[in-house]
Each structure stands twice: as structure tokens, then as C-alpha cells.
Amino acid sequence: MLHVLVSLCLLASAHADKAVLGGYRAQPQLQNDAHVQEIAEFAVQQLAASEATTLELADILSVKTQLVAGTNYQFELELTNGLVYDLTVFESLNGREKQLTATKQLPARSNYSSSSSSSGSSSSKQSQRQIKASSPSSDGYRTVKMPMLDDGTMFAARETAQYLSQTSNSLYPFTVGEITSAAVKQDGQDESTYVVRVRLDQQSLPSATVDAQVSRDNMNSYKVMQITKPRYLSSTGEKKS
Template sequence: MRHCLHLTSTFVLIFLVTVQSQMLGGHKNIADHQNDARVQEVAQFAVKQIGEKTSKKLDLVKINSAQKQVVAGLNYVLVIETAAQSKKETYEAHVYEPLGNQPLKLTSHKQIDNEAAQRKTEESSERHSGALLGGYREVSTTDSEVSQAADFAAEQLSSQSNSLSPLKVEEVLSARSKVAAGKVFELKMKLSQGNMPEQIMQVEVSRSLQNELKLESHNPISSES
């Protein structure tokens, strides 16, 4: 009898630990969100609620990305594309689904521009494909995030220089990025500084989840006369 009670207690403990670990987990991408019936229902609910809160007649056009987190129920984070009188608007919506078939609740929402929406979709795709644990991928040298990282690196390098002339980014020659706890950029760029010869510099700049930039490393490659 005691042996049975011990086994039962062990199974209950394992179950509770498993549930607790799920509750403490992060958001996970929903791979086939376009064909997931529940995600579609949650998205339609979010669009209706956002429409009521913004006094707009919104129609769901597309779900760009979807994530969920196990808590005491489920938290959904959706990036949804809507149409309002032929004008497209993209929103990030957070929806909570309680346990026990309780009604859904829109906990927060915000409208985001197309560039931010594309970035969120790309990062979501990268996490799903395993890029979170992998290496760099090529990105456009004219991307706004790349330009921001390059300018930041030039400012940081200027502050470390003894020259009175600041470093100026003449051209970003190549750019790669990877998803980490935020994002990391590896850039090769051409810099000028007053009357000095132009130089090629390779830098690594990180961007935290709070959008704070940090120059992680820099390495001069060559100079041009």
C-alpha cells in the first residue's frame, strides 16, 4: 500500500514539475499558423476587438506570424495584417486564452509599420528555422537597421580616436546578421576621417531586446589611398 502511494506521489510530482516547466517557458512559434483553425479564430477575435477599440471597420487579410506561450492558459502573440477601407494596417496583438473554455481577452495591441512588421516576421521565421542557434545570414546593406548599426559603430570609434575629425560611413560593403538575445550585425564598411586615407573596418554590433546598441568588436582590414 505504501509502495503504491509512493508511486502515485512520484507521478503527481513529475506531472506538476512538467506543467510548471511549461508555464515558465517562453513563446514558441506556431509553424503552420495559416492553417491552424484556432489561430485563425484568435486572429479574427483580435481584429474585431481592435476594430471596436479604434472605431475602425477592420478585416483580417493575413497572419504574418504567430506565437504562443503556456501559462495558466495560453498567451498568443500575433502579427496580423488588416484592411480598413482599402488601406492596409498591421498590428501586433496579444491575446490571452484562459483555462476552462473562458472567453478570449485582448490584453494589448499596437499598430506597427510595414518595416517593423517585416522584421518581426523575419525574426520569427529565423527562430523557427533554427537561426537562433545558428550563424549569420546575409542582409541588405541598405537596410535601415544596418545603417543605424553602422552609424553607431562610427560614432563609437570616433569617441575612441584622438582625431578631431569624426569618422564618417562612406559605404557599407557587406552586412550579415543573426538572432541572439536580440540581434547581432557583422558589417564591413568604408570609413573616412577628415583628410586621412579611407579605411575598411569590420565591426560587430549587437542590438538588445530593449533596442540598445553596443559595439562588440572592430577590426581594421585595409586602407585606401
């Protein structure tokens, strides 16, 4: 009888473990979660340290979780240089310990999709323009030295803030907090393209950084052509790590 009771207890324990532990589950609802964003940033920083280079997160393409003695987060991440990685991070139950446990480079996706045309509905334009902006390469771009910013760079940053304010669901508008990097390319006699990295503030909400490509036409009109997903910062204004 005692042997039967022990067997039943072990069987119940095994089923309980299966309810808690298991395989990875897709969690698309977590892609915009601030804590998951923090873990993804940590993964990219650890990858950069292991490769002795500078890497920055552009977008979380997918996230899966697995409950173990803590949580495994499996990400498919796109970086600002266009590379895509499958990265896995283990986080302890108390959240104090994180470790990058697996890395795998995936086939790169196209950094840019085609820009929106002047016709069509605003919702169509928004879906076409929510794309990834890569860092400027050497093909015609001139780096704008900090803090000596020209008027065009300032207008490009303000256009970026205005664009996100119009397309965001938030009640609070974005404002330019700081331009951390910028480059400009002359496209014609009176036309230019700016690539800016901007910290945007949103009243009492956490600030965010974005990379954007903004065009200026010969009528001195600015238009956001490409933009990354906002990367939110801590309440102190420092990037979460």
C-alpha cells in the first residue's frame, strides 16, 4: 500500500512539473512589453561584448518563453546594421540574474521597404513607413558633429517627433529631448536626406530613442521616410540594460 501511495505521489508531481515546465510558447503580445524590451537590449549588449563590437537593437521580430527554474526568453532580433539573430536569455526567478545562453545568426532581412507614395490613405502610408532605419553608410552621407547641429537636422528631429505623435496611440505627444547622432546627404541642389538618432520625451512617461530617415524637398518640406520602433529608456533617461 505504501508503495502505491509513493507511486501516486511521484506521478502527481510529474504532472505538476509538466504544467509549469515545458517547451517554448510564442508570446507576440510581449513584443512591446517594457521588461521584455529590457531583456532584448541585454541580449544584444552581451552579443556585442562577445564579438568586441558595437551593436544596437532595431526591432523584436518574435519572442518565445519557456518556464524553467526561471524563464528562458528566445528572441528573433533585428539589429540596426540589418543583421538578424536568434538569441536566448535565461532570467532567474527573482529577476536579478540574466545570462545570454544561445546565439545564432539568421539570414538578414531587407533593411528598408519602399517608401510611401503621395497618394493613398493615411493608414496605408503609416503601414508602409513603419520600417527599419539603418545607420548611415559612407555613400554620400556627411556626419553632423555634435553639438553643432544645423537647422535641417533640428527640423528632421522635430518631424520625427511629430510623426510618432501622429501615429502613436498615446495621449501625450512626443517632443525632441536630444539628438544623439546625425548625418546628412545632399540629394540635389535643394534636396537632402537626414539620418538622425533622437531621444524623444513624452511628459511623465519613459523616454524613447528612435532612428529615422527624413527627406527634405526643394520646398523645404520634411517627411519621415523610414523609422525604427521606439526603444524605451528607464525613468532616469538611461537606456535599460
